[in-house]
Protein backbone atom coordinates (compact mmCIF):
# COMPACT_ATOMS: atom_id res chain seq x y z
CA UNK A 277 0.00 0.00 0.00
CA UNK A 278 1.33 3.44 -0.87
CA UNK A 279 1.11 6.11 1.81
CA UNK A 280 -1.17 9.16 1.43
CA UNK A 281 0.30 12.09 -0.48
CA UNK A 282 1.25 15.25 1.46
CA UNK A 283 -0.77 17.44 -0.91
CA UNK A 284 -3.59 15.33 -2.30
CA UNK A 285 -5.73 16.84 -5.07
CA UNK A 286 -9.26 17.61 -3.81
CA UNK A 287 -11.84 15.88 -6.02
CA UNK A 288 -15.63 16.22 -6.13
CA UNK A 289 -17.81 13.62 -7.86
CA UNK A 290 -21.11 14.79 -9.39
CA UNK A 291 -23.73 12.06 -9.75
CA UNK A 292 -22.19 10.30 -6.77
CA UNK A 293 -25.19 8.02 -6.20
CA UNK A 294 -25.23 6.73 -9.79
CA UNK A 295 -23.69 3.56 -11.20
CA UNK A 296 -20.55 5.33 -12.42
CA UNK A 297 -20.52 7.97 -9.70
CA UNK A 298 -20.48 5.38 -6.93
CA UNK A 299 -17.51 3.59 -8.55
CA UNK A 300 -15.70 6.90 -9.03
CA UNK A 301 -16.25 7.85 -5.38
CA UNK A 302 -14.71 4.54 -4.34
CA UNK A 303 -11.76 4.83 -6.75
CA UNK A 304 -10.91 8.41 -5.76
CA UNK A 305 -11.27 7.56 -2.09
CA UNK A 306 -8.76 4.72 -2.46
CA UNK A 307 -6.17 6.74 -4.44
CA UNK A 308 -3.39 7.96 -2.13
CA UNK A 309 -2.64 11.08 -4.17
CA UNK A 310 -6.30 12.19 -4.36
CA UNK A 311 -8.76 13.27 -1.70
CA UNK A 312 -12.50 12.85 -2.12
CA UNK A 313 -13.80 16.17 -0.80
CA UNK A 314 -17.39 16.07 -2.12
CA UNK A 315 -19.78 13.36 -3.26
CA UNK A 316 -22.56 15.41 -4.85
CA UNK A 317 -26.04 13.99 -5.44
CA UNK A 318 -28.96 15.45 -7.37
CA UNK A 319 -30.35 17.10 -4.19
CA UNK A 320 -27.07 18.75 -3.18
CA UNK A 321 -26.15 22.19 -4.43
CA UNK A 322 -22.95 22.65 -6.38
CA UNK A 323 -21.80 25.16 -3.78
CA UNK A 324 -20.64 22.13 -1.80
CA UNK A 325 -17.76 21.84 -4.28
CA UNK A 326 -16.62 25.34 -3.34
CA UNK A 327 -17.05 24.82 0.40
CA UNK A 328 -14.98 21.63 0.15
CA UNK A 329 -12.23 23.27 -1.91
CA UNK A 330 -12.50 20.86 -4.85
CA UNK A 331 -9.77 21.37 -7.46
CA UNK A 332 -11.21 18.81 -9.89
CA UNK A 333 -14.82 17.75 -10.47
CA UNK A 334 -15.85 14.50 -12.16
CA UNK A 335 -19.14 14.98 -14.00
CA UNK A 336 -21.14 11.72 -14.16
CA UNK A 337 -24.79 12.77 -14.20
CA UNK A 338 -27.02 13.07 -17.25
CA UNK A 339 -26.84 14.82 -20.64
CA UNK A 340 -29.56 17.25 -19.45
CA UNK A 341 -27.57 18.46 -16.44
CA UNK A 342 -23.96 18.12 -17.56
CA UNK A 343 -23.60 21.49 -19.28
CA UNK A 344 -24.90 23.48 -16.28
CA UNK A 345 -22.53 21.58 -14.01
CA UNK A 346 -19.55 22.14 -16.32
CA UNK A 347 -20.37 25.83 -16.60
CA UNK A 348 -20.55 26.23 -12.82
CA UNK A 349 -17.22 24.49 -12.30
CA UNK A 350 -15.34 26.39 -15.01
CA UNK A 351 -16.70 29.72 -13.78
CA UNK A 352 -15.37 28.87 -10.32
CA UNK A 353 -11.94 27.72 -11.54
CA UNK A 354 -12.56 24.01 -10.97
CA UNK A 355 -11.12 21.64 -13.61
CA UNK A 356 -13.65 19.14 -14.95
CA UNK A 357 -13.41 15.54 -16.11
CA UNK A 358 -16.58 14.81 -18.08
CA UNK A 359 -17.71 11.21 -18.42
CA UNK A 360 -21.33 12.03 -19.16
CA UNK A 361 -22.11 11.17 -22.76
CA UNK A 362 -24.52 12.81 -25.19
CA UNK A 363 -22.60 16.09 -25.59
CA UNK A 364 -22.10 16.84 -29.27
CA UNK A 365 -20.13 19.35 -31.36
CA UNK A 366 -22.38 22.26 -30.32
CA UNK A 367 -21.71 21.59 -26.63
CA UNK A 368 -17.99 21.19 -27.30
CA UNK A 369 -17.97 24.60 -29.00
CA UNK A 370 -19.84 26.14 -26.06
CA UNK A 371 -17.28 24.69 -23.62
CA UNK A 372 -14.39 26.02 -25.75
CA UNK A 373 -15.97 29.49 -25.71
CA UNK A 374 -16.43 29.32 -21.94
CA UNK A 375 -12.84 28.18 -21.43
CA UNK A 376 -11.57 31.07 -23.52
CA UNK A 377 -12.89 33.30 -20.72
CA UNK A 378 -11.22 31.13 -18.07
CA UNK A 379 -7.83 30.35 -19.62
CA UNK A 380 -6.29 28.48 -16.68
CA UNK A 381 -9.06 25.89 -16.46
CA UNK A 382 -9.09 22.44 -18.08
CA UNK A 383 -12.06 20.38 -19.22
CA UNK A 384 -11.40 16.81 -20.32
CA UNK A 385 -14.25 15.00 -22.06
CA UNK A 386 -13.72 11.23 -22.10
CA UNK A 387 -16.13 9.50 -24.48
CA UNK A 388 -14.95 6.30 -22.82
CA UNK A 389 -12.64 5.85 -19.81
CA UNK A 390 -11.92 2.20 -20.62
CA UNK A 391 -8.28 1.71 -21.63
CA UNK A 392 -9.32 -1.01 -24.11
CA UNK A 393 -12.04 1.21 -25.52
CA UNK A 394 -9.58 4.07 -26.11
CA UNK A 395 -7.24 1.64 -27.87
CA UNK A 396 -10.11 0.25 -29.97
CA UNK A 397 -10.97 3.77 -31.17
CA UNK A 398 -7.32 4.33 -32.14
CA UNK A 399 -7.22 0.97 -33.94
CA UNK A 400 -10.40 1.93 -35.81
CA UNK A 401 -8.89 5.26 -36.81
CA UNK A 402 -5.82 3.46 -38.21
CA UNK A 403 -7.90 0.85 -40.06
CA UNK A 404 -10.38 3.31 -41.55
CA UNK A 405 -8.41 4.31 -44.63
CA UNK A 406 -7.84 0.73 -45.78
CA UNK A 407 -11.49 -0.37 -46.12
CA UNK A 408 -14.37 0.54 -48.44
CA UNK A 409 -17.01 0.09 -45.73
CA UNK A 410 -17.21 0.81 -42.01
CA UNK A 411 -20.18 0.48 -39.67
CA UNK A 412 -20.50 0.51 -35.88
CA UNK A 413 -22.71 -1.57 -33.60
CA UNK A 414 -22.82 -0.37 -30.00
CA UNK A 415 -24.56 -2.40 -27.32
CA UNK A 416 -25.47 -1.09 -23.86
CA UNK A 417 -27.62 -1.66 -20.80
CA UNK A 418 -31.23 -0.46 -21.21
CA UNK A 419 -31.00 2.35 -18.62
CA UNK A 420 -28.80 4.43 -20.93
CA UNK A 421 -30.32 7.83 -21.85
CA UNK A 422 -28.44 8.66 -25.04
CA UNK A 423 -28.11 6.91 -28.40
CA UNK A 424 -25.81 6.50 -30.11
CA UNK A 425 -23.31 6.15 -27.27
CA UNK A 426 -20.61 8.77 -26.85
CA UNK A 427 -18.03 6.14 -27.72
CA UNK A 428 -19.79 5.25 -30.97
CA UNK A 429 -20.22 8.90 -31.93
CA UNK A 430 -16.52 9.55 -31.31
CA UNK A 431 -15.48 6.40 -33.16
CA UNK A 432 -17.62 7.39 -36.15
CA UNK A 433 -16.12 10.86 -36.08
CA UNK A 434 -12.51 9.63 -36.17
CA UNK A 435 -13.32 7.09 -38.89
CA UNK A 436 -15.07 9.77 -40.97
CA UNK A 437 -12.10 12.11 -40.55
CA UNK A 438 -9.58 9.39 -41.45
CA UNK A 439 -11.57 8.50 -44.58
CA UNK A 440 -11.79 12.15 -45.61
CA UNK A 441 -8.06 12.67 -45.02
CA UNK A 442 -7.35 9.61 -47.21
CA UNK A 443 -9.66 10.90 -49.94
CA UNK A 444 -11.92 7.83 -49.88
CA UNK A 445 -15.21 7.82 -51.78
CA UNK A 446 -18.57 7.37 -50.08
CA UNK A 447 -19.15 3.83 -48.84
CA UNK A 448 -20.91 1.47 -51.25
CA UNK A 449 -24.62 1.21 -50.37
CA UNK A 450 -27.44 0.61 -52.84
CA UNK A 451 -30.26 1.14 -50.30
CA UNK A 452 -33.06 3.22 -51.82
CA UNK A 453 -36.01 1.84 -49.88
CA UNK A 454 -35.85 1.39 -46.10
CA UNK A 455 -37.86 1.47 -42.92
CA UNK A 456 -36.91 4.48 -40.77
CA UNK A 457 -33.85 3.57 -38.72
CA UNK A 458 -33.09 0.34 -40.56
CA UNK A 459 -29.64 1.58 -41.55
CA UNK A 460 -28.96 3.18 -38.16
CA UNK A 461 -27.87 6.76 -37.49
CA UNK A 462 -25.51 8.50 -39.88
CA UNK A 463 -22.62 10.06 -37.92
CA UNK A 464 -20.10 11.76 -40.21
CA UNK A 465 -21.01 9.31 -42.98
CA UNK A 466 -20.66 6.22 -40.76
CA UNK A 467 -23.76 4.17 -39.93
CA UNK A 468 -24.16 3.51 -36.19
CA UNK A 469 -26.56 0.89 -34.81
CA UNK A 470 -27.57 1.04 -31.13
CA UNK A 471 -28.69 -2.03 -29.18
CA UNK A 472 -30.19 -1.68 -25.66
CA UNK A 473 -30.48 -4.97 -23.82
CA UNK A 474 -30.83 -6.26 -20.26
CA UNK A 475 -27.69 -7.95 -19.01
CA UNK A 476 -25.25 -5.78 -20.98
CA UNK A 477 -22.89 -3.11 -19.64
CA UNK A 478 -20.99 -1.40 -22.51
CA UNK A 479 -19.85 -3.05 -25.74
CA UNK A 480 -18.93 -1.99 -29.27
CA UNK A 481 -18.04 -3.60 -32.58
CA UNK A 482 -16.49 -1.64 -35.42
CA UNK A 483 -16.93 -3.54 -38.68
CA UNK A 484 -14.72 -2.87 -41.69
CA UNK A 485 -15.19 -4.47 -45.11
CA UNK A 486 -13.33 -4.58 -48.41
CA UNK A 487 -13.33 -7.02 -51.35
CA UNK A 488 -13.07 -10.53 -49.92
CA UNK A 489 -12.25 -9.62 -46.30
CA UNK A 490 -13.53 -8.00 -43.15
CA UNK A 491 -12.04 -6.76 -39.91
CA UNK A 492 -13.96 -6.54 -36.63
CA UNK A 493 -12.66 -4.52 -33.67
CA UNK A 494 -14.62 -5.38 -30.54
CA UNK A 495 -14.41 -4.03 -27.03
CA UNK A 496 -16.40 -5.15 -23.97
CA UNK A 497 -16.74 -3.56 -20.55
CA UNK A 498 -18.27 -6.23 -18.31
CA UNK A 499 -17.99 -4.14 -15.15
CA UNK A 500 -17.82 -0.41 -14.45
CA UNK A 501 -14.56 -0.97 -12.57
CA UNK A 502 -13.05 -1.12 -16.06
CA UNK A 503 -13.54 2.65 -16.34
CA UNK A 504 -11.74 3.60 -13.13
CA UNK A 505 -8.06 3.59 -14.26
CA UNK A 506 -9.11 6.03 -16.98
CA UNK A 507 -11.07 8.19 -14.53
CA UNK A 508 -8.05 8.44 -12.22
CA UNK A 509 -5.69 9.19 -15.12
CA UNK A 510 -7.98 12.01 -16.29
CA UNK A 511 -8.35 13.45 -12.79
CA UNK A 512 -4.58 13.50 -12.33
CA UNK A 513 -3.92 15.13 -15.74
CA UNK A 514 -6.76 17.60 -16.29
CA UNK A 515 -5.23 20.34 -14.13
CA UNK A 516 -2.13 20.51 -16.32
CA UNK A 517 -4.14 20.67 -19.58
CA UNK A 518 -5.91 24.02 -19.82
CA UNK A 519 -8.59 24.27 -22.51
CA UNK A 520 -10.70 21.45 -23.91
CA UNK A 521 -9.29 17.95 -24.35
CA UNK A 522 -11.44 15.25 -25.95
CA UNK A 523 -10.42 11.65 -25.31
CA UNK A 524 -7.73 9.98 -23.25
CA UNK A 525 -5.53 9.25 -26.30
CA UNK A 526 -2.91 11.88 -25.61
CA UNK A 527 -2.82 11.10 -21.91
CA UNK A 528 -2.05 7.50 -22.82
CA UNK A 529 0.67 8.56 -25.26
CA UNK A 530 -1.31 7.47 -28.34
Ligand SMILES: NC(=O)C1=CN([C@@H]2O[C@H](COP(=O)(O)OP(=O)(O)OC[C@H]3O[C@@H](n4cnc5c(N)ncnc54)[C@H](OP(=O)(O)O)[C@@H]3O)[C@@H](O)[C@H]2O)C=CC1
Nearest residue numbers: 291293294295296318336337338341359360361387388389
Ligand atom coordinates in the same frame (compact mmCIF):
# COMPACT_ATOMS: atom_id res chain seq x y z
N1 LIG B 1 -17.18 8.05 -20.33
C1 LIG B 1 -17.34 6.83 -19.85
O1 LIG B 1 -16.43 5.98 -19.91
C2 LIG B 1 -18.63 6.46 -19.22
C3 LIG B 1 -19.66 7.34 -19.25
N2 LIG B 1 -20.84 7.02 -18.71
C4 LIG B 1 -21.84 8.08 -18.71
O2 LIG B 1 -21.93 8.61 -17.40
C5 LIG B 1 -23.25 9.11 -17.17
C6 LIG B 1 -23.81 8.48 -15.90
O3 LIG B 1 -23.99 7.10 -16.16
P1 LIG B 1 -24.57 6.13 -15.04
O4 LIG B 1 -23.77 6.26 -13.80
O5 LIG B 1 -24.71 4.83 -15.67
O6 LIG B 1 -26.00 6.78 -14.79
P2 LIG B 1 -26.90 6.73 -13.47
O7 LIG B 1 -28.28 7.06 -13.92
O8 LIG B 1 -26.67 5.46 -12.73
O9 LIG B 1 -26.33 7.90 -12.58
C7 LIG B 1 -26.51 9.24 -12.87
C8 LIG B 1 -26.56 9.98 -11.56
O10 LIG B 1 -26.67 11.36 -11.86
C9 LIG B 1 -27.69 11.90 -11.08
N3 LIG B 1 -28.38 12.97 -11.81
C10 LIG B 1 -29.27 12.83 -12.80
N4 LIG B 1 -29.71 14.03 -13.20
C11 LIG B 1 -29.08 14.91 -12.42
C12 LIG B 1 -29.12 16.31 -12.31
N5 LIG B 1 -29.96 17.03 -13.07
N6 LIG B 1 -28.32 16.92 -11.41
C13 LIG B 1 -27.52 16.19 -10.62
N7 LIG B 1 -27.46 14.85 -10.64
C14 LIG B 1 -28.23 14.24 -11.54
C15 LIG B 1 -28.66 10.78 -10.79
O11 LIG B 1 -29.34 11.08 -9.59
P3 LIG B 1 -30.56 10.20 -9.07
O12 LIG B 1 -29.88 9.01 -8.44
O13 LIG B 1 -31.23 11.09 -8.08
O14 LIG B 1 -31.38 9.89 -10.27
C16 LIG B 1 -27.75 9.59 -10.70
O15 LIG B 1 -27.32 9.34 -9.41
C17 LIG B 1 -24.05 8.77 -18.44
O16 LIG B 1 -24.07 9.89 -19.29
C18 LIG B 1 -23.23 7.65 -19.07
O17 LIG B 1 -23.42 7.59 -20.45
C19 LIG B 1 -21.07 5.82 -18.11
C20 LIG B 1 -20.09 4.88 -18.10
C21 LIG B 1 -18.78 5.11 -18.64
Ligand SMILES: O=C(O)C1=N[C@H](C(=O)O)C[C@H](O)C1
Nearest residue numbers: 361387388420425426427478
Ligand atom coordinates in the same frame (compact mmCIF):
# COMPACT_ATOMS: atom_id res chain seq x y z
O1 LIG C 1 -23.82 4.81 -20.41
C1 LIG C 1 -22.88 4.01 -20.32
O2 LIG C 1 -22.94 2.99 -19.64
C2 LIG C 1 -21.65 4.30 -21.06
N1 LIG C 1 -21.52 5.44 -21.66
C3 LIG C 1 -20.42 5.88 -22.42
C4 LIG C 1 -20.81 6.06 -23.86
O3 LIG C 1 -21.89 6.61 -24.13
O4 LIG C 1 -20.04 5.68 -24.75
C5 LIG C 1 -19.20 5.02 -22.23
C6 LIG C 1 -19.50 3.55 -22.10
O5 LIG C 1 -19.91 3.08 -23.33
C7 LIG C 1 -20.55 3.30 -21.03
